[in-house]
Amino acid sequence: MEKKLFEAESKRLLEMMINSIYSHKEIFLRELISNASDAIDKVYYKVLTDDTLTFDTDGYYIKIEADSDRRTLKLIDTGIGMTKEDLETNLGIIAKSGSLAFKNENEVKDGHEIIGQFGVGFYSAFMVADQITVISKALESDQAYKWESTGTDGYTIEPCEKEAVGTEIILTIKENTEDENYDEYLEEYRLKEIIKKYSDFIRYPIKMDVSEKRLKEDSENEYEDIKEEQIINSMVPIWKKNKGELTDEDYANFYTEKRYGFDKPLTYIHTSVDGAVRYNAILFIPENIPFDYYSKEYEKGLELYSNGVLIMSKCSDLLPDHFSFVKGMVDSEDLSLNISREILQQDRQLKRIANNISKKIKSDLQNLLKNEREKYEKFYQSFGRQLKYGVYSDFGTHKETLQDLIMFYSSKEKKLVTLDEYVSRMPEDQKYIYYASGESNERIDKLPQTELVSEKGYEILYFTEEIDEFAIKMITAYKDKEFKSVSSGDLGIESKDNETKSDAEEKENKELFDYMKNILADKIKDVRASTRLRSHPVCFSTDGEVTIEMEKILQSMPDNQNIQAEKVLEINTNHEVFQSLKSAFEQDKTKLDLYTNLLYNQALLIEGLPVEDPVDFTNNICEIMV
Secondary structure (H helix, E strand, O other), X not given: OEEEOOOHHHHHHHHHHHHHHOOOOOHHHHHHHHHHHHHHHHHHHHHHHOOOOOOOHHHOOEEEEEEOOOOEEEEEEOOOOOOHHHHHHHHHOOOOOHHHHHHHHOOOEOOXXXXXXXXXXXXXXXXXXXXXXXXXXXXOOOOEEEEEEEEOOEEEEEEXXXXXXXXXEEEEEOOOOOOOOHHHHHOHHHHHXXXXXXXXXXXXXXXXXXXXEEEOOOOOOOEEEEEEEEEOOOOOOHHHOOHHHOOHHHHHHHHHHOOOOOOOEEEEEEEEEEOOOEEEEEEEEEOOOOOOOOOOOOOOOEEXXXXXXXXXXXXXXXXXXXXXXXEEEEEOOOOOEOOOOOOEOOOHHHHHHHHHHHHHHHHHHHHHHHHOHHHHHHHHHHHHHHHHHHHHHHHHOXXXXXXXXXXXXXXXXXXXXXXXXXXXXXXXXXXXXXXXXOOOHHHHHOOHHHHHHHHOOOOEEEEOXXXXXXXXXXXXXXXXXXXXXXXXOOOOOOOHHHXXXXXXXXXXXXXXXXXXXXHHHHHOOEEEEOOOOOOOOEEEEEEOOOOHHHHHHHHHOOOOOOOOOEEEEXXXXXXXXXXXXXXXXXXXXXXXXXXXXHHHHHHHHHOOOOOOOHHHHHHHHHHHHO
């Protein structure tokens, strides 16, 4: 028996890897299974160039055996095996990957892509094992060898007996500690769980003897425990099957099996790309919004596979925030992985995949909007707000991507409409896309500010969510049409006659309006004669970019900076109330004070703003009544 020490660099790497490289100890089993799969693939490649060899798929598998009494976990493969030189090269020098070298020398044959990239995966087993024993017999070799190590002290290699070609890895599992339960890696259900999680789509059968209860023969109620060999993994991933062979039910079952949500998928996207970067992806739009979607606990991201092996459960880099509701997976053989296969290098391939996926999601949502309107509206009820947040975030960077996907309730259509649909119906004389903001469609329907716009026959978009106006401010204009609030000081639709009449009324009633403005002091910016009101006596309009709805939202934030809209109190000079104002101005200034405060509070209530002094307000009402 020959005792050898790891090279100094390898020893330091092993110590670092055991303590920090891998984020979850369970990863060790994924790594060993991936290595075993590579070993079988190497036989396949060998057969392609050697007529004396055959590849019978039934003879190739990976077997897991756990012995809790001996505290050993054994992994057996029927792959190419290793010579003494292979053991020294691949296991004696950490980060030396035989699979990677083999991969670089061989092209993909019939989908048999070597998984291995770096030679540290094997050593991840030291996270759970005190000792590792490898017994291997190489293809076309008569001699088997045993490699053994207890960690950083080094390893031994000696000849041994082994009948079949392939490799056995025997882990002596550590004893439990206060912080770690190592027994779980000897438990049947836990091993099955890890295999299904990370290695479900390894192309060769992963076998285990599984315990089951069965009814005894000739018995109606007596059961016996038996062990039966079962294949644990699915082997062929759904994304590598022919799309024409798959049904909606197959995709729905995959969604459920992968636990992407407790609901059903509203729709799915199955895409395969074979170009500058190769990948397969299955993406799902959930039917319902997750309960924790707008909480800190929610994690966006897609499952990321490399050749069918799960690398990350939540790869957030694959999804932009505005599409964070998308669930699913991506499998690529082109990604550059670090030595633990867990952390992606930020390379161009990953960014290309992410960009392609974002474009594909947008394209499919547009198709859904065009061809399955009812289904799209159901999606929008759940995730429309997120799209609007996406328009607003990053200073409008993504507005071009999202503006054709957002919708608002229409005053004319009485349903959700897109911006494109709105603009396509605009009369030639209409300059702006008009909108009104409020707590609900019903409240907006009753807003006095909508009267002139509606009278002109113009459509109004209803903004009922707090993000709506902020998002629109980022878009600024759609197809060269700017957005205009119905509360804006200048609606851009007054006729020349109206303008002349308004100017005349302002001049004629300047003293009255100045007096009312003085009464309200710093509460408003101005008092003006209204051109927008028809049946209502009073309303607020606003000058500047901040509307009253925006003010309410900003004021409700914890770190608000007391940003306020520049409110203008507009008086309907055609309303009979105005005659009372003029009369009071000429005969009873005390009554005018009362009227002014009442009208101001009335305007506040219309906007859903709190009356500043409810007691004074009610007293004023009583004073008018007596």
